Amino acid sequence: MKLQADAEAAQEWIYPLNHPKRDYQYNIVRNSLFENSLVALPTGLGKTFIAGVIMLNYYRWFPEGKVVFVAPTKPLVAQQIEACHHTCGIPRSDTVELTGHIPSSKREVHWRNKRVFFMTPQTLINDLRTGTCDVMDLVLLVVDEAHRATGGYAYSEVVRFLMAKNPHFRVLALSATPGGKPEAVQTVVDSLHISHIEIRNEDSLDLRQYIHKKKSS
Numbered sequence: 001m002k003l004q005a006d007a008e009a010a011q012e013w014i015y016p017l018n019h020p021k022r023d024y025q026y027n028i029v030r031n032s033l034f035e036n037s038l039v040a041l042p043t044g045l046g047k048t049f050i051a052g053v054i055m056l057n058y059y060r061w062f063p064e065g066k067v068v069f070v071a072p073t074k075p076l077v078a079q080q081i082e083a084c085h086h087t088c089g090i091p092r093s094d095t096v097e098l099t100g101h102i103p104s105s106k107r108e109v110h111w112r113n114k115r116v117f118f119m120t121p122q123t124l125i126n127d128l129r130t131g132t133c134d135v136m137d138l139v140l141l142v143v144d145e146a147h148r149a150t151g152g153y154a155y156s157e158v159v160r161f162l163m164a165k166n167p168h169f170r171v172l173a174l175s176a177t178p179g180g181k182p183e184a185v186q187t188v189v190d191s192l193h194i195s196h197i198e199i200r201n202e203d204s205l206d207l208r209q210y211i212h213k214k215k216s217s
């Protein structure tokens with residue numbers, strides 16, 4: 001592995017308390033930090049916060065590593081970068097939204113100088129193939145709307161490419177709708193090399209108080 005962890009930072013993981021602590025979020029973060037995980041949680045229950053906390057930990061542990069958040073469309077990428085800025089405490093100066101419109105000379109500068117990247121999977125696979133993004137630098141890949149990771153979709157291509165060149169990276173996959181049938185979930189699990197699943201629905205005991213609050217507000 002090219003990148004070394006910061007020995008001091010790697011001795012602990014941190015959980016920000018800028019939002020009220022919810023047990024299900026805390027447990028999902030704790031269980032997803034060290035395995036390639038699929039987090040399936042109904043919409044509006046703070047998947048972005050969970051992702052932000054895991055990103056913050058990898059950001060601290062690997063001072064030279066790159067964290068990449070991919071979302072399927074440009075508007076979603078823009079929305080997630082804002083949401084992450086509000087939740088996770090990573091300095092804005094270290095983050096960038098990398099769209100396909102940014103010229104390659106500038107992209108190279110960003111890949112050298114920034115540490116957290118928000119982009120679509122199509123843009124990421126292009127940068128990986130051209131070598132603009134050094135595959136060995138990537139420590140965490142967050143995949144939003146992970147149920148799209150099927151067949152030839154760019155998410156699967158990205159993970160295939162990374163696995164072939166540098167399997168030492170962590171995957172965090174997020175979805176509100178991981179798939180109605182077990183086969184659909186299995187496809188996502190296989191495509192993204194998931195080894196751990198955190199799944200909740202509206203009936204999950206640890207969500208009840210928050211779903212009730214949401215409905216009555």
Ligand SMILES: Nc1ncnc2c1ncn2[C@@H]1O[C@H](COP(=O)(O)OP(=O)(O)OP(=O)(O)O)[C@@H](O)[C@H]1O
Nearest residue numbers: 019020021022041042043044045046047048049176
């Ligand atoms: N622990 C918390 N306490 C209070 N508010 C929270 C907490 N976690 C998240 N939120 C808030 O809940 C709202 C919904 O969170 P978020 O957008 O992350 O949900 P989501 O699960 O990602 O939804 P979607 O499926 O639509 O992407 C946001 O306004 C967020 O700030």
